[in-house]
Amino acid sequence: MILITYFPIVVSLFAIAFVVYLVLQISKAPAAKDKAVAITAAIQEGANSYLKRQYKTVGIVAVVLFIALLIFMSWQIAIGFLIGAVLSALSGFIGMWVSTRANTRVAEGAKRGLAFALDLSFKGGLITGLMVVSLGLLSVASYYFATGLSGLIGLGFGASLISMFARVGGGIYTKAADVGADLVGKVEKSIPEDDPRNPAVIADLIGDEVGDNAGMAADIFETYSVTVIATMILGALLFPRAPQFVLLPLFLGSISILTAIIGSFFVRLGKSKSIMGAMYKGLAVCIVLSAVGFYPLISNMMKGQSISVMNLYLSTLVGLVIAAGMFVITEYYTSTSWGPVKSIAKASETGHGTNVIRGLGLGMQATAFPILLIAFGTIISFWLAGIYGVALAVMAMLSLSGIVVGIDAFGPITDNAGGIAEMAGMPEDIRKITDALDAVGNTTKAVTKGYAIASAGLAALVLFAAYSQEVARLSGSLSAAVFTLDNPKVIAGLLIGGLLPYLFASFLMGAVGKTAGKVVEEVRRQFREIKGLMEGTAKPEYGKCVDIVTAAALKEMMVPVIITVLAPVVVGYILGVQALGGLLIGSIVTGLFVGISMTTGGAAWDNAKKYIEKGNFGGKGSFAHQAAVTGDTVGDPYKDTAGPAINPMIKVLNIVALLIVAWLV
Numbered sequence: 265m266i267l268i269t270y271f272p273i274v275v276s277l278f279a280i281a282f283v284v285y286l287v288l289q290i291s292k293a294p295a296a297k298d299k300a301v302a303i304t305a306a307i308q309e310g311a312n313s314y315l316k317r318q319y320k321t322v323g324i325v326a327v328v329l330f331i332a333l334l335i336f337m338s339w340q341i342a343i344g345f346l347i348g349a350v351l352s353a354l355s356g357f358i359g360m361w362v363s364t365r366a367n368t369r370v371a372e373g374a375k376r377g378l379a380f381a382l383d384l385s386f387k388g389g390l391i392t393g394l395m396v397v398s399l400g401l402l403s404v405a406s407y408y409f410a411t412g413l414s415g416l417i418g419l420g421f422g423a424s425l426i427s428m429f430a431r432v433g434g435g436i437y438t439k440a441a442d443v444g445a446d447l448v449g450k451v452e453k454s455i456p457e458d459d460p461r462n463p464a465v466i467a468d469l470i471g472d473e474v475g476d477n478a479g480m481a482a483d484i485f486e487t488y489s490v491t492v493i494a495t496m497i498l499g500a501l502l503f504p505r506a507p508q509f510v511l512l513p514l515f516l517g518s519i520s521i522l523t524a525i526i527g528s529f530f531v532r533l534g535k536s537k538s539i540m541g542a543m544y545k546g547l548a549v550c551i552v553l554s555a556v557g558f559y560p561l562i563s564n565m566m567k568g569q570s571i572s573v574m575n576l577y578l579s580t581l582v583g584l585v586i587a588a589g590m591f592v593i594t595e596y597y598t599s600t601s602w603g604p605v606k607s608i609a610k611a612s613e614t615g616h617g618t619n620v621i622r623g624l625g626l627g628m629q630a631t632a633f634p635i636l637l638i639a640f641g642t643i644i645s646f647w648l649a650g651i652y653g654v655a656l657a658v659m660a661m662l663s664l665s666g667i668v669v670g671i672d673a674f675g676p677i678t679d680n681a682g683g684i685a686e687m688a689g690m691p692e693d694i695r696k697i698t699d700a701l702d703a704v705g706n707t708t709k710a711v712t713k714g715y716a717i718a719s720a721g722l723a724a725l726v727l728f729a730a731y732s733q734e735v736a737r738l739s740g741s742l743s744a745a746v747f748t749l750d751n752p753k754v755i756a757g758l759l760i761g762g763l764l765p766y767l768f769a770s771f772l773m774g775a776v777g778k779t780a781g782k783v784v785e786e787v788r789r790q791f792r793e794i795k796g797l798m799e800g801t802a803k804p805e806y807g808k809c810v811d812i813v814t815a816a817a818l819k820e821m822m823v824p825v826i827i828t829v830l831a832p833v834v835v836g837y838i839l840g841v842q843a844l845g846g847l848l849i850g851s852i853v854t855g856l857f858v859g860i861s862m863t864t865g866g867a868a869w870d871n872a873k874k875y876i877e878k879g880n881f882g883g884k885g886s887f888a889h890q891a892a893v894t895g896d897t898v899g900d901p902y903k904d905t906a907g908p909a910i911n912p913m914i915k916v917l918n919i920v921a922l923l924i925v926a927w928l929v
Contacts, residue, residue, distance in 0.1 A: 270409070275518040276402035279394050279666075282525055286391050290365065293384055296372040300688035303466075304368040307680065310470035310810050311360050314437060314817070315478060319353050321818050322429045329425070333418060337923070340415030344407055348422025348489065351399050352482045356430050359392040359481030359673060360473045367680035371690065374681070374697040379533045381697055382542065385677045386531050386670065392481050393669030394524065400489040401517045404496075413500055413510070420490040421919045427486035428825050428912040432772060434479030435905030437817040438471025439776045441809065442904075443897050444783025450893050453791065453798065454885060458686035461797060463790040463804035464783050467813050469683045475904055476676040476709060480716075483911055484669050487720050490915055491662045492517060494726040495655040501733040502652055508565050509652065513659045515561055516580065523553035524666030539704040540595075543671050547591070550667045551584050558660070571649045579645045579653035583660030586641045586722075587668075587715060590634060594714030597630040598867040599707050600875040604630070608872035612891040613881055619895040623872070627865020627902070631857050638718055638856070642725070651729045658722040661715075672712035675705030703874060710867030713908055717859040720911035724852045727918035731848060731925060735841050738929040747845040757835060757846025761917075764831060764847075765855040768824050768913050769862065769906035775820035776901035782812050828913050832920045841928045844921055851914050859910035866903025869895040 296304065326349045334342035366388030374381040400423075407419055445464035449455050458465055492513045499509030527550030531542050562577045597604045604626050611622035645657040678701035684690075685698045736745035747754045786808050796802035836844040873892035881888040 270405075272401050272405040272514040272518045275521050276398040276405070279398035279521050279525065283391050283394050283398070286387050287362070290362075290369060290384060290387055290391075293369040294372050295368045296684055296688060296690075298688065300368060300371060300684050300690075303684050303687050304364070306466050306806065307367070307469050307473065308364045310466060311364055311473040311478075314470065314474050314814050315357055315360060317814060317818060318429065318433050322353070322426060326422070326425070337418070338414065340411045341418030341923070344411075344415035344418030345422035347403055347407060348419035348424075349426045350422075351403050352423040352426035352430070352485050355396050355399055355485040356478035356482035358395050360478040362388050362391045363473055363477045363673065363677050363680070366677045368684055370677055370681035370701070371684040371688070371694070371698060374685070374694040378537065378539075378697050378700065381681070381701060382533060382539060385674050385681065385701060386528070386543075388677045389673030390528050390667070390670035392477065392673040393666045394521070396481050396485045396669050397488055397517065397521055397524070397666040400485050400492065401514065401521065404489055404492045405514050408496065408514075413497060416493045416496065417919065417922050420493045421916075421923060423486040423489045424912050424916045424919050425825075425829070427482040428828065428909065428916055429821055430479045430482035431909040431912055432824055433817045433821040434471075434475035435772065435901070435909055436775045436779060436820050437813050438468075438475030439901040439905045440779035440783055440816060441467035441471040441813045442900050443776065443780035444787060444809070446893060446897055447780070447784050448787040448791070451890065456686065458683040460687040461800055461804065463787045463806060464809040465683070465687065466806040467783070467809040469680050470810065471813070472676040472679050476679075477673055480672055480908070481669065483908065484665050484716060486912055486915065487716065487723055488662050488665050490919065491658050491719070491723040491726065494723060494730050495659050497730045498652060498655050498726060498733065501730065501737065502650075503570070506569055508569060512562070512565055512656070515565065516558060516656075516659055517663050519557040519561055520550070520554045520663030521666055523550045523557060524664070524670070526550070526553060527667050528670065539701060540707065543674075543704070543708060547664070547667055547671065550664060551588060554660070554663060555581060555584055571652070575648040575653065576656060579648045579656040580660035582641050582645045582648070583657035584664070586637055586657065586718065587661045587664055589637045590715045590718045591711050593633045593637065594711045594864060595707060597626065597864050598710040598871055600703070600871050600878075605868050605871045605875055608868055608895065609875045609881055609888070609892065612872065612876060612888040612895065616891040616894040619872075619891040620898055623865055623869045623895050623899060626868050627861040630864035630868070631860045634714065634718055634860050635856065638722065642722070654722070655726045655729070658719060658726055661719050661722065668712055668715055671708045675709040678702045678705040706867065706870055706874065710863065710903065713863040713867070713903065714860065716908065716911055717856065717863060720859070720915060721852055721856040724848070724855070724914045724918050727915065727922065728845075728848045728852065731845065731918065731921050734922065734925045735845070735929060738926060744841065744929070745845075747842060747849065751842055753839050753843040754846040756839060757843035758850040760831070760835060761847035761850025762854040764828070764851050764917070765858045765910055765913065768828065769858055769910065771820075771824040772906040772909060773901050775816065776905050779813055779816035779820070782816065783809055786812060828916050829920060832917050833924060836921065836924055836928050841925065844928070848918055848921055851917050855910045855914040859907050862902040862907030862910075866899035866901075866907060869899030870903065872896075
């Protein structure tokens, strides 16, 4: 009986043990040699240095908040905050550490063929994925069994805050370096991507690690943990005499960790040699096994409760369907195999402006199917089991995070592997393999960002439901938790909440543009002043660009994060709980649209450029290619900075509201 109760902890520890096994497997593979050694060392040193400086800066904020929570809230919330913050940071660090050691081995492993390189790169990504979900489940389950529900909101707040810093700071870093490198390297000097002559190329490769990997890992850790916490709190508020509703999300997460491990063994190249097909095979196995495993779990745990077993089970299936649907929809809009990306490439033939216009329009259009899918999923799961059914659907969706993050983290590993191969002058046949992996990596990163935003929006809805229930409980009146449009404070809150994602994104886009400008100036200076740099006889000063983007990222990340934390506090204290409720709803609605349009549109721009580089519409160096590079430059901060950072932003708003609601009612 004790073993069954602590099953989530046992599964988490088993997953961590499996991760250690995977690390040992990757470590046995040979690393790239000769010129690649110095390049790999520079990437590792730069990524480590940035994360240390970022966490040192964030640590000061975390300590201040910890003391404030200890004084004004409770020790359970304060300690929970500390646990969430530390583990969110640890998730990001582990993701970066593994990726910067797998990238060089993938480049070297390409000598043994595509299948071997794919296996190594996916294992590297899977380590990040399994660590994210196992640390999330372990921390929530352990803290709940130790202290009950009282401290879990603090844990969620700590995870969300660090996640937002990681997403914002890492996003500014990676895209400022990328844009700066491309504008001078590709556009002005007509040299290839990852060319060692480009002074910003090392900063660009480091950016892949601190943005796409460390930032993404912290983001998904936070989304996963917060979803589990929100569902547990909702279960306790709705069904106070049935602890099964509190425990169920922990057990659902446990089942999917096991199915992710099983599904990972199916990520293998088939006869078609389709890399994306190999990824989807593993994901499909995980989804099917989760669907099968959820039923006996729910039928045993929830038998005789006020909601039928079948309705609860069907709610989890709705979540799995939404997850699968988001993958299909996002791939359609971002893959070079389909019409949307080809239409941007075609628009590039007539100029830079038409490329940008088509990309912007496509990003807006790409919100339609995901929003309709989320809307119908919400209605069906609510019809099946009320707001708890919606929470279960989100939990089922997020339970797939282990393998989904594995597929995502595969992207920056292969991107770096390609960069190492290019800079080290490895043979063309190796570069063809790393390019093939990198091309798929761009699509997988886009697809998983769509999944992350959809799940973040739904998780925020669950948090809002918990906020409403808390307002009703604390006030002793159900009417206090009704947010109607004839209340001017609700309308004011809606408008302010709707504004916040736009304001937040504007700060991030501005930060990338400003920092990229500094990188451009530095790269131009080096090409102008360092004799023999263009000819390849002199070495660039890579560290100068690294210093520029590091300092800017740490400086520029503070204001948008502070605004996000303070907005619900200010609105709540000045206008009250009704206005705060409106703010939460407004931020979720516009946040979903802004996030999806930015990430999908940005990824489509990127792959349109790559589609032209394959030889279509004139190929590399053509007028269409130049226009596509411009579109990709606009899309870079869309898809990798502002868009993904909306995820933690809308959840931080909701968690802060939950933290302060007792002071407002």
